[in-house]
Amino acid sequence: MEQFLNLTLNGITSGAVYSALGLSLVIIYRATRVVNFAQPAFALISAYLAYSINQATGGYWLGFAVALLAGAVMGVLTERLLVRPVRHNELGAIIVTLGLLIVLQAVAGMVWSNEPHSFPYAFDFRGDFSPNSMFVVAAVAVTALAVLLLFRATPLGLRMRAAAFHPDAARMSGVRVGLMLTLGWGLASAVGSLAGMLAVPPFIFPNVLDGVFVYALTAAVIGGLDNPLGTIIGGFLLGVGLSYVSGYLGPELVTLAALAILVIVLAVRPNGLFGKALARSV
Amino acid sequence: MSAETEETTAAPPAHRAPQPPAPRRSLPPVVVHLAWALLAFALLVGLTMITDPFTNLRIATIGYYLIAIAGLALLTGLNGQVSLGHGAFMFIGAYTVALLVLHVPGLPFWVDLLLATAAGGIAGLLAGAAAARLHGPYLAGATLALAVGLPAITQRYPEFLGGSNGLSFSVNSQPAGLVGVVPATRWEAWVVWATALLAMVILVNMSRGRLGRSLRAVRDDEVAASLAGIHVGRTKILAFIVSSACAGLAGGLQAFLLGTAAPGSFTVALSLSLLAALVLGGLGSLWGAFWAAIAFVYFQAWAEDAADAVNLPVNVENNLPLALYGTVLILVILLFPAGIHGGLTRLRAAVRSSRQGRSGRSEGVS
Amino acid sequence: MLEIEDLTTTYGPVRAVDGVNLTVAPGAITAVLGANGAGKTTLLRTVSGLVRPRSGRIRMQGKDITRSPAELTVRGGLALVPEGGGVITELTVAENLRLGALWRGDRADRAHALREVCELFPPLEQRLSRPASTLSGGERQMLAIGRALMSRPRLLLLDEPSLGLAPMITARIMQVLRDLRASTGLTVLLVEQNARSALSIADDGVVLSLGQVVMTAPAEALLTDEALRHAYLGF
Numbered sequence: 001m002e003q004f005l006n007l008t009l010n011g012i013t014s015g016a017v018y019s020a021l022g023l024s025l026v027i028i029y030r031a032t033r034v035v036n037f038a039q040p041a042f043a044l045i046s047a048y049l050a051y052s053i054n055q056a057t058g059g060y061w062l063g064f065a066v067a068l069l070a071g072a073v074m075g076v077l078t079e080r081l082l083v084r085p086v087r088h089n090e091l092g093a094i095i096v097t098l099g100l101l102i103v104l105q106a107v108a109g110m111v112w113s114n115e116p117h118s119f120p121y122a123f124d125f126r127g128d129f130s131p132n133s134m135f136v137v138a139a140v141a142v143t144a145l146a147v148l149l150l151f152r153a154t155p156l157g158l159r160m161r162a163a164a165f166h167p168d169a170a171r172m173s174g175v176r177v178g179l180m181l182t183l184g185w186g187l188a189s190a191v192g193s194l195a196g197m198l199a200v201p202p203f204i205f206p207n208v209l210d211g212v213f214v215y216a217l218t219a220a221v222i223g224g225l226d227n228p229l230g231t232i233i234g235g236f237l238l239g240v241g242l243s244y245v246s247g248y249l250g251p252e253l254v255t256l257a258a259l260a261i262l263v264i265v266l267a268v269r270p271n272g273l274f275g276k277a278l279a280r281s282v
Numbered sequence: 283m284s285a286e287t288e289e290t291t292a293a294p295p296a297h298r299a300p301q302p303p304a305p306r307r308s309l310p311p312v313v314v315h316l317a318w319a320l321l322a323f324a325l326l327v328g329l330t331m332i333t334d335p336f337t338n339l340r341i342a343t344i345g346y347y348l349i350a351i352a353g354l355a356l357l358t359g360l361n362g363q364v365s366l367g368h369g370a371f372m373f374i375g376a377y378t379v380a381l382l383v384l385h386v387p388g389l390p391f392w393v394d395l396l397l398a399t400a401a402g403g404i405a406g407l408l409a410g411a412a413a414a415r416l417h418g419p420y421l422a423g424a425t426l427a428l429a430v431g432l433p434a435i436t437q438r439y440p441e442f443l444g445g446s447n448g449l450s451f452s453v454n455s456q457p458a459g460l461v462g463v464v465p466a467t468r469w470e471a472w473v474v475w476a477t478a479l480l481a482m483v484i485l486v487n488m489s490r491g492r493l494g495r496s497l498r499a500v501r502d503d504e505v506a507a508s509l510a511g512i513h514v515g516r517t518k519i520l521a522f523i524v525s526s527a528c529a530g531l532a533g534g535l536q537a538f539l540l541g542t543a544a545p546g547s548f549t550v551a552l553s554l555s556l557l558a559a560l561v562l563g564g565l566g567s568l569w570g571a572f573w574a575a576i577a578f579v580y581f582q583a584w585a586e587d588a589a590d591a592v593n594l595p596v597n598v599e600n601n602l603p604l605a606l607y608g609t610v611l612i613l614v615i616l617l618f619p620a621g622i623h624g625g626l627t628r629l630r631a632a633v634r635s636s637r638q639g640r641s642g643r644s645e646g647v648s
Numbered sequence: 649m650l651e652i653e654d655l656t657t658t659y660g661p662v663r664a665v666d667g668v669n670l671t672v673a674p675g676a677i678t679a680v681l682g683a684n685g686a687g688k689t690t691l692l693r694t695v696s697g698l699v700r701p702r703s704g705r706i707r708m709q710g711k712d713i714t715r716s717p718a719e720l721t722v723r724g725g726l727a728l729v730p731e732g733g734g735v736i737t738e739l740t741v742a743e744n745l746r747l748g749a750l751w752r753g754d755r756a757d758r759a760h761a762l763r764e765v766c767e768l769f770p771p772l773e774q775r776l777s778r779p780a781s782t783l784s785g786g787e788r789q790m791l792a793i794g795r796a797l798m799s800r801p802r803l804l805l806l807d808e809p810s811l812g813l814a815p816m817i818t819a820r821i822m823q824v825l826r827d828l829r830a831s832t833g834l835t836v837l838l839v840e841q842n843a844r845s846a847l848s849i850a851d852d853g854v855v856l857s858l859g860q861v862v863m864t865a866p867a868e869a870l871l872t873d874e875a876l877r878h879a880y881l882g883f
Binding site: 082217270 | 415423424428431432434437550551555557597601602603604605607610616
C-alpha cells in the first residue's frame with residue numbers, strides 16, 4: 001500500500017511536468033496549428049541560462065525568472081522570424097522547428113559542453129513527497145489556472161482565442177491577429193521553460209529533456225491537441241500511469257507503455273480524449 | 283530518366299486539330315528502369331575501384347540510407363502521412379539480421395536481408411493499421427512515441443537483445459572466389475548498391491502505377507479519393523508496409539556493414555534526421571530521396587572534416603556538424619521549400635523554356 | 649461616405665475585381681448584385697481590408713484606406729459581415745459580441761452597445777452564454793450582424809446576409825437595416841444574389857459581372873424596368 005502511495009505521488013509530480021510542457025505545446029498548436037518541436041530546446045537553453053546565473057551569483061530564483069523570460073523571448077522571435085513564413089506549409093513548419101531543435105541542442109553543447117552539470121532543486125527534494133515535489137505540483141497548478149483564467153476571463157484572452165480560432169473574423173473585430181499569435185508563442189514558451197526548470201534537476205545535459213518532451217507530446221495528443229484542460233488532465237493521468245508501470249512492471253517498459261497508451265487512446269478517439277473531431281466523413 | 287511522379291501535361295497546339303501521336307514501339311517502363319539501374323551500377327562499380335576503402339564505406343552508407351529515405355518519401359511525400367518513427371523500422375531490420383546471423387548461421391545472407399525486409403513490412407502493417415485513422419500532428423506524435431519506445435525493448439530483454447551494447451557479429455558474404463581479390467569494403471558497397479538500385483526500380487514502378495496514383499489521391503483529399511472508389515484505409519496501410527519494409531531492409535544492410543546492431547544507432551534523432559533530409563532533398567518525388575541520402579551522409583562528414591581542419595575546442599567541434607545541419611535545414615525550408623530537387627526542377631524548366639523561345643507550344647513536363 | 653476608384657484585385661492571374669468605380673453616399677443603402685463569381689465578395693473583402701488590391705483607391709469619408717488592413721478599417725468605422733457570418737463557433741454568443749467592441753476599450757460603452765444589439769435581436773439575448781455553434785442559421789446571421797454593430801460602424805458591409813435563410817428571417821434582417829439607417833444614418837453596402845430582397849430596401853443598385861461594373865441605377869429602376877431586369881438580373 002505504501003508503495004502504491006509513493007508511486008502515485010511520484011506520478012503526480014512527474015505528471016505535473018508533462019502537463020506543463022504539454023500545455024505549452026497545446027497553446028502554440030491552437031494558435032498556429034504548428035507542433036513546436038523546438039519547445040524542449042527553448043526550455044533547455046532557458047535552464048542552461050539559469051544554471052549559469054546560478055553559478056555566477058549563487059541565487060536560484062533570479063535564474064528561474066531569467067529562464068521564464070528567456071523562454072518567452074525565444075518563442076516570440078521564433079514565431080515572428082521562422083514560423084510565420086511557413087505557417088501554411090504543415091510539413092515545412094515541422095521541419096523548421098525540428099531544425100531549430102537540432103541547432104539549439106548543439107549550441108547548448110557548444111557553450112556548456114555535453115557533460116552533465118549538477119543542477120539545483122528549488123527546494124528540499126528528499127523524502128517521499130518532498131517540499132520540492134509539492135512546489136512542482138503547486139507551480140504547475142497555479143500556472144495552469146492562470147493560463148486558463150487568462151484565456152477565459154480576460155479581454156486579451158478573448159482576443160487570443162479569436163485570433164486562433166478564426167483569424168479573419170478576429171481581424172474584422174479589430175484584433176491584431178499577428179500580435180496575438182506572437183504573444184501566444186511567448187506565453188507558451190514561458191510555460192515551457194517553467195516545465196524545463198522543474199524537470200531538469202538533478203543534472204543538466206543537452207538531451208535531458210528528450211524523454212520529458214515525448215511524454216509531454218503524448219499527454220497533449222491524448223488530451224487533444226486543441227484542448228488545454230484536456231492536456232493538463234492527460235499529463236497527470238499519464239504521469240501516474242507511467243509511475244505505476246515503472247514501479248510494478250519495471251522502468252524499462254515505461255516508454256513502451258507510453259506508446260501503448262497512446263495507441264489505445266487514439267484507436268478509440270483519433271483526436272484525443274477531449275479533442276474536436278474535424279467533421280468530414282462520407 | 284523519368285523517376286518523376288508529377289503528371290505529364292501537354293498543351294494542345296494552338297492552330298491545328300490535335301492529332302494522335304504516331305505509334306511507337308517502346309519498351310515497358312520496368313525494362314527501361316532496369317537498364318538505367320544496370321548502367322548506374324556499372325558506374326558505381328567503376329567508382330568504387332578508384333576510391334579508398336573509407337570512401338567506399340561512405341558510398342555504401344549512402345546506398346542504404348537511400349533505401350530508407352525512399353521508403354519515407356513514399357509514405358510521407360507521396361501519401362502524406364508524416365512519420366517521425368522511421369528509425370524504429372530500421373531498428374527492426376537491423377536486429378532481425380543480427381539475430382538471424384547469431385542464431386541461424388546457416389542461412390544465406392540474402393535470405394537474412396529478405397527476412398529483415400519482411401520483418402519491417404510486418405511491423406509496418408501493425409503500425410499502419412494503428413495509424414490509419416490518425417492525421418497530422420496526432421500521427422506525428424504516435425510515430426514519435428514509436429521511435430522512442432521501440433528501441434527500449436533492448437533494455438527489457440538484455441540477454442537476448444544485448445542491452446545497450448547491442449549485438450555484434452561477423453558476416454562473410456563474399457563468394458569464395460572473390461575473397462582477397464576484391465577488398466571487403468568494395469564488395470559491401472556493391473552488395474548495398476545492387477540492393478538499393480533494385481529496390482529503387484521497384485519503388486519507382488510502384489509510384490508510377492496505380493498504387494502511386496492512389497497514394498497521391500489519398501494524400502490530396504481522402505474524401506474525394508474514397509468517393510472515387512479508392513479504399514483509403516488499405517492504401518494508407520500499404521504505404522506504411524512498403525515504407526517500413528524499405529526501412530527494415532536498410533537497417534539490415536546497416537547491420538551487415540557495421541557488424542553490429544545497437545539501440546544507440548536508432549535514436550529519435552535518426553528518425554527526425556531522415557525526415558529532415560527528405561524534405562531537404564525534395565519531398566515530392568523519389569529523386570528527392572537520392573539527394574537526401576547524399577546530404578544526410580556527406581553533410582555530417584564534411585562538417586566533421588571541417589571542424590577537424592580548423593582545430594576548434596572540443597565542445598564546439600563535437601556539436602558543430604549538428605548545428606550546421608539544423609541551420610541548413612531551416613534555411614532550405616525558408617528559402618527553397620521544394621528542396622534540392624524542386625530547385626533543380628525549376629532550373630531545368632527555366633533552361634528549357636528559354637531554349638524554346640516564344641513558340642506557342644510547350645513540351646510535356648516530366 | 650465611400651469612394652472606390654478604379655479598384656483592381658487579383659488572385660494570381662485572375663482579375664476578380666477589375667477597375668471598379670463606385671460611390672456610396674452617407675446614409676445610403678446600396679445593393680451590389682451579380683452572378684456567382686462576379687467579384688462581389690472580393691470587392692467587399694478588399695474594401696474592408698482583408699485582401700490587398702492590386703491597384704486603385706478606396707476612400708472612406710475622405711480618408712484613404714486602400715492599404716489599410718482589416719484591423720484598422722474597423723477602427724475607422726467600417727464593419728464587414730462576411731458570407732456565412734464569420735461567427736466564431738468556439739466562442740459563446742456573448743463572447744462573439746464582446747469581441748466586436750473590444751477595440752473600443754470603454755466598458756460602459758460596450759455594455760451599452762450590447763444592450764442595443766440585444767434589443768434589435770431578442771433571440772440573441774436569450775442565448776448569450778451558449779456556444780455560438782448551437783445557434784440556428786438565422787440566429788447566426790443575427791449574431792454576425794450584431795457583432796458588426798457592436799463596433800458602432802458608420803459603414804456596414806454585408807455579404808449575402810440572406811444566404812440559406814428563411815424568407816421571414818431575411819425580411820427581419822432587411823427591416824433592421826432599414827431601421828438602423830433611419831435612426832443612426834448608417835450607410836450600408838449590401839451584396840446579394842437575391843436581387844429582389846436587396847433592391848427592396850436599397851436606394852441604388854450596382855451590377856457586377858466578371859469583376860466589372862456593368863450597370864448602376866436607382867433600385868427602383870432596376871426593379872421596375874423589365875428590360876434592365878432581364879438584362880442584368882435575370883428575372
